[in-house]
Amino acid sequence: MSAVTYLEAISQAIREEMRRDEAVFLLGEDVGTYGGAFKVSAGLLEEFGPERVIDTPMAEAAIIGSAVGAALMGMRPIAEMQFIDFITCGFDQIINMASKMYWRAGMPVPMVIRGPSGGGVKGGPFHSASPEVWFFHTPGIKVVVPATAYDAKGLLKAAIRDNNPVLYLEHKLLYRMPELREELPAEDYIVPLGKAITRREGEDMTILTYGAMVHQCLKAAQVLEQEDGLNVEVIDLRSLSPLDREAILESVKHTNKVLIVHEDTLTGGIGAELAAILAEDLFEYLDGPITRVAAPDAPFPYAPPLEEAYLPNADKILAATRKLAAY
Amino acid sequence: MRLERADLLQIYYLMRLTRAMEDRTRTLFLQGRVAGGVYTAQGHEATTVGAAMTLHDGDCIVPQHRDLGMQLTRGGSPRAVMCQWLARGNSPTLGRDGQLHIGDMHHGIVPMISMLGESLPVACGVALTMKMRKHSTIVMATCGDGATNTGPFHEALNFASVQQLPVVFVIENNGYAYSTPTHKQFAIENLAERALAYGMPGESVDGNDVLAVIEAVERAVEHVRGGKGPALVECKTFRVRGHSEADKADYVPQELRVEWLAKDPIVRFEAYLTGEKILTAAKKAKIEEQVRAVVDDAVSFAEQSPAPDPATVAGYIYAPGGPVAIIGEPGAEDPRYVNALDSRTGRPFNTVTETAKPQFGAPEEVGKR
Numbered sequence: 029m030s031a032v033t034y035l036e037a038i039s040q041a042i043r044e045e046m047r048r049d050e051a052v053f054l055l056g057e058d059v060g061t062y063g064g065a066f067k068v069s070a071g072l073l074e075e076f077g078p079e080r081v082i083d084t085p086m087a088e089a090a091i092i093g094s095a096v097g098a099a100l101m102g103m104r105p106i107a108e109m110q111f112i113d114f115i116t117c118g119f120d121q122i123i124n125m126a127s128k129m130y131w132r133a134g135m136p137v138p139m140v141i142r143g144p145s146g147g148g149v150k151g152g153p154f155h156s157a158s159p160e161v162w163f164f165h166t167p168g169i170k171v172v173v174p175a176t177a178y179d180a181k182g183l184l185k186a187a188i189r190d191n192n193p194v195l196y197l198e199h200k201l202l203y204r205m206p207e208l209r210e211e212l213p214a215e216d217y218i219v220p221l222g223k224a225i226t227r228r229e230g231e232d233m234t235i236l237t238y239g240a241m242v243h244q245c246l247k248a249a250q251v252l253e254q255e256d257g258l259n260v261e262v263i264d265l266r267s268l269s270p271l272d273r274e275a276i277l278e279s280v281k282h283t284n285k286v287l288i289v290h291e292d293t294l295t296g297g298i299g300a301e302l303a304a305i306l307a308e309d310l311f312e313y314l315d316g317p318i319t320r321v322a323a324p325d326a327p328f329p330y331a332p333p334l335e336e337a338y339l340p341n342a343d344k345i346l347a348a349t350r351k352l353a354a355y
Numbered sequence: 356m357r358l359e360r361a362d363l364l365q366i367y368y369l370m371r372l373t374r375a376m377e378d379r380t381r382t383l384f385l386q387g388r389v390a391g392g393v394y395t396a397q398g399h400e401a402t403t404v405g406a407a408m409t410l411h412d413g414d415c416i417v418p419q420h421r422d423l424g425m426q427l428t429r430g431g432s433p434r435a436v437m438c439q440w441l442a443r444g445n446s447p448t449l450g451r452d453g454q455l456h457i458g459d460m461h462h463g464i465v466p467m468i469s470m471l472g473e474s475l476p477v478a479c480g481v482a483l484t485m486k487m488r489k490h491s492t493i494v495m496a497t498c499g500d501g502a503t504n505t506g507p508f509h510e511a512l513n514f515a516s517v518q519q520l521p522v523v524f525v526i527e528n529n530g531y532a533y534s535t536p537t538h539k540q541f542a543i544e545n546l547a548e549r550a551l552a553y554g555m556p557g558e559s560v561d562g563n564d565v566l567a568v569i570e571a572v573e574r575a576v577e578h579v580r581g582g583k584g585p586a587l588v589e590c591k592t593f594r595v596r597g598h599s600e601a602d603k604a605d606y607v608p609q610e611l612r613v614e615w616l617a618k619d620p621i622v623r624f625e626a627y628l629t630g631e632k633i634l635t636a637a638k639k640a641k642i643e644e645q646v647r648a649v650v651d652d653a654v655s656f657a658e659q660s661p662a663p664d665p666a667t668v669a670g671y672i673y674a675p676g677g678p679v680a681i682i683g684e685p686g687a688e689d690p691r692y693v694n695a696l697d698s699r700t701g702r703p704f705n706t707v708t709e710t711a712k713p714q715f716g717a718p719e720e721v722g723k724r
Contacts, residue, residue: 079487085517090476090510097480100460102681102694124468132452133466134697135459136674167672191674191693
């Protein structure tokens with residue numbers, strides 16, 4: 029068993045679930061013959077044929093809407109957005125069709141919408157989106173964001189087996205990152221939806237984060253330990269909906285300080301909700317201001333110096349933690 | 356499709372029942388007993404009942420807000436419909452949604468949403484499953500003239516055609532999208548022409564002539580059932596009332612409305628049946644009595660039904676875990692499946708009732724409950 033990349037972990041999850049359950053199928057733009065824009069689905073057409081690996085027209089409402097229809101029939105479709113930015117073209121199918129179906133009609137909609145999200149690859153304003161908050165705000169949709177190869181595989185398997193619409197946001201910057209390669213268990217496993225994981229234990233401060241930012245936070249935490257003698261706890265939320273409130277509250281209760289880091293823009297972001305939860309539930313435990321590091325309230329830029337300025341990184345996180353530690 | 360005398364009377368009964376249900380709903384609305392707005396479809400009965408008459412057991416409809424006739428023809432429960440209007444806690448949506456936003460997959464009805472046109476891609480997914488799983492069933496998806504202007508309409512027609520999906524698209528062109536007449540919506544004469552662009556057969560038919568509708572839709576259904584991919588039928592009808600009961604529709608020229616009122620589908624069909632001596636005065640009286648009994652029963656059932664429990668307002672956001680049956684396959688109604696029953700209540704889905712299922716027996720039995 030060799031170490032696999034984050035991308036290979038995603039591919040493995042799809043392949044294994046399609047082998048395990050014939051109700052699982054994949055549809056999206058260029059997913060078949062071409063194997064997907066990032067080659068996530070390479071080889072699937074050959075193994076499963078064109079009925080289960082469907083190259084669709086460039087039509088996101090048809091892709092997502094068809095997935096909803098198939099899910100209502102009891103299938104478990106995986107709808108791929110070639111870049112997650114294009115999810116806006118099928119927005120209504122998610123917000124009004126899929127998310128409210130069980131709530132109003134009692135029929136489960138077991139489907140996954142997945143696609144490359146996030147920046148750091150010079151994708152510019154239309155190929156770098158972090159769209160989680162639109163769906164985080166929508167009852168009835170589950171939202172997961174894997175940060176490691178192990179989680180990429182385990183969360184996708186759990187998402188496919190879930191009986192609800194699940195938005196699975198894979199980070200394109202992590203796809204082939206060499207340091208994320210890891211050996212995965214040979215046996216079948218899942219990472220349950222709704223459970224955060226502590227990536228690093230510490231008692232001086234909690235950092236709440238997810239996705240690619242997990243790695244930036246871990247870098248910053250290492251520097252803080254070496255240079256400042258601070259032990260920072262890093263919690264990878266992994267699942268935004270449902271949110272693991274217990275893990276969040278538990279950690280902050282014992283560190284008493286919290287920094288929230290996300291790649292998405294600041295205003296009305298995941299951090300805003302986390303801050304509200306913490307202010308409401310842990311008011312008396314907090315020894316410093318709930319602090320956020322996020323992208324500025326601007327669209328995602330293209331030019332390298334602009335992208336560098338835009339994205340949170342270990343240095344920006346470090347600066348924020350030091351300011352918070354001073355309280 | 357060969358229509359026996361009993362079938363013709365059944366069609367007449369369903370058209371009358373549809374009209375009577377809507378007339379009663381309007382009365383309830385004027386009495387302030389309906390929770391929200393009311394949307395009816397006077398004039399559509401030939402289209403909705405006629406189109407649905409061509410379907411078989413196991414087929415699926417993807418109806419819209421003016422398709423009560425289609426729902427009733429497929430066995431839709433008048434009680435469930437009235438519970439929807441009156442926002443009762445035992446409505447198919449548990450009072451969470453109103454109108455004709457009802458359906459369940461075991462009975463082959465996909466519940467619509469208010470974003471018209473968005474149901475059409477969903478219809479494709481249902482049909483895609485039927486194709487993948489080699490079912491012999493088909494999907495009938497409807498939309499109005501207004502929805503033909505949306506992206507999802509075009510995406511769905513295109514995808515259905517590329518994938519050769521078993522879908523019959525029925526366009527109910529009723530002249531207006533709310534206040535907007537067709538000439539402000541599209542620059543073609545017949546919406547059936549849209550089919551040409553997507554490589555599927557399309558035809559336009561007089562949507563107020565139920566027998567013509569059945570004939571045209573039957574042709575489309577045969578094409579689709581034969582595995583030749585989707586087909587489209589445009590039924591030209593007219594919305595003789597407003598978009599909703601809050602809309603006086605004074606933007607409709609009086610002469611146009613008068614012209615279409617004269618083409619009332621029920622009056623026309625009645626004249627035909629009377630001329631053919633199929634509908635006698637006695638039979639007509641009997642059918643009217645049955646219609647009234649069904650509507651009265653639906654209204655009184657709804658009025659005696661409980662209001663939703665406010666404590667449930669934030670519940671049932673996520674479906675529970677467990678195996679999910681593939682609809683239309685053996686054992687799909689085994690309660691071990693999460694989707695076999697309405698898992699919110701643990702009871703069977705109630706959009707269709709056995710008693711409301713159309714009966715094609717002796718005419719005197721028509722509609723008996």
